[in-house]
Amino acid sequence: ADTRVTGGYGQLTLRPVTGLSLTGGVRHDDYSQYGGQTTFGANFAYSPNDGRTVFRGSYAEGFRAPTLTEALLPYGNPDLKPETSKGFDAGIEHSFLDNKVTASATWFNRKSNDAIIYSMTTYQSENIAKVRAEGVELGLSIRPVDNLSVQAHYALVDATSRTPGANFGHELARRPKDSASFAIDWKSPWGLSLGSTLIITGDSYDNLANTVRLDGFALASLRAAFPVTDAIELYGRVENLFDEDYQTVANYNSYGRTAAVGVRARF
Numbered sequence: 001a002d003t004r005v006t007g008g009y010g011q012l013t014l015r016p017v018t019g020l021s022l023t024g025g026v027r028h029d030d031y032s033q034y035g036g037q038t039t040f041g042a043n044f045a046y047s048p049n050d051g052r053t054v055f056r057g058s059y060a061e062g063f064r065a066p067t068l069t070e071a072l073l074p075y076g077n078p079d080l081k082p083e084t085s086k087g088f089d090a091g092i093e094h095s096f097l098d099n100k101v102t103a104s105a106t107w108f109n110r111k112s113n114d115a116i117i118y119s120m121t122t123y124q125s126e127n128i129a130k131v132r133a134e135g136v137e138l139g140l141s142i143r144p145v146d147n148l149s150v151q152a153h154y155a156l157v158d159a160t161s162r163t164p165g166a167n168f169g170h171e172l173a174r175r176p177k178d179s180a181s182f183a184i185d186w187k188s189p190w191g192l193s194l195g196s197t198l199i200i201t202g203d204s205y206d207n208l209a210n211t212v213r214l215d216g217f218a219l220a221s222l223r224a225a226f227p228v229t230d231a232i233e234l235y236g237r238v239e240n241l242f243d244e245d246y247q248t249v250a251n252y253n254s255y256g257r258t259a260a261v262g263v264r265a266r267f
Helices: none
Strands: 005-014 020-031 035-046 053-064 083-096 101-119 124-145 148-161 178-187 193-201 217-227 232-239 258-265
Touching: 053 101
Parallel strands: none
Antiparallel strands: 005 020, 020 035, 035 053, 053 083, 083 101, 101 124, 124 148, 148 178, 178 193, 193 217, 217 232, 232 258
């Protein structure tokens, strides 16, 4: 099987006043199976104080045609329709204490039509007529000294089916409402770099009917790197440090504690 896509994209950026940037773009794609589609996007960023505070916002349209694997028999669904979406977001970022601390907050909303979702019931991709995802993302970055960095992020996402029927208002499969991450990195005066990350994922459902629950989990990791020369670096990492037993898809295996060591060379 084969498919063909021909596309083009144009973008215009304006800076009418100091601190304000406006960008708009239009894209047209022509699919051999699904015809032509035109999408638009635009965003702005404004800083009244040389970057210490930045206000941001964007609007974007999306179009995704089914892949050959998703749409062709024997494993695909030939009745699949392309997925379309429209999304908005708005946020603010502010740095203080001589840029040693940066905090950010973003609100987003996206509505999709004919969303392409894999079904564990039919073992094929299916269309969900209407889907809405909205939420907030919060971020905090702290750099008390040049060789130490601490970052924290949190996301609250409400992704639900808006299609009238039995599943109206149900959470989309494998879309946890809550997720967070924490990372700390330190570089010693003699070149050794050490870091750790903690990723926390809340509960979710494995199916659109919301009858199969996936428990949340927390994964910790460690990493280290040491430059032997300017061109050669030794590194190592440990993933799932505490050997957490978890699933991102019901009845599918996930790795336990894993470790890796290696050498990076630059030429």
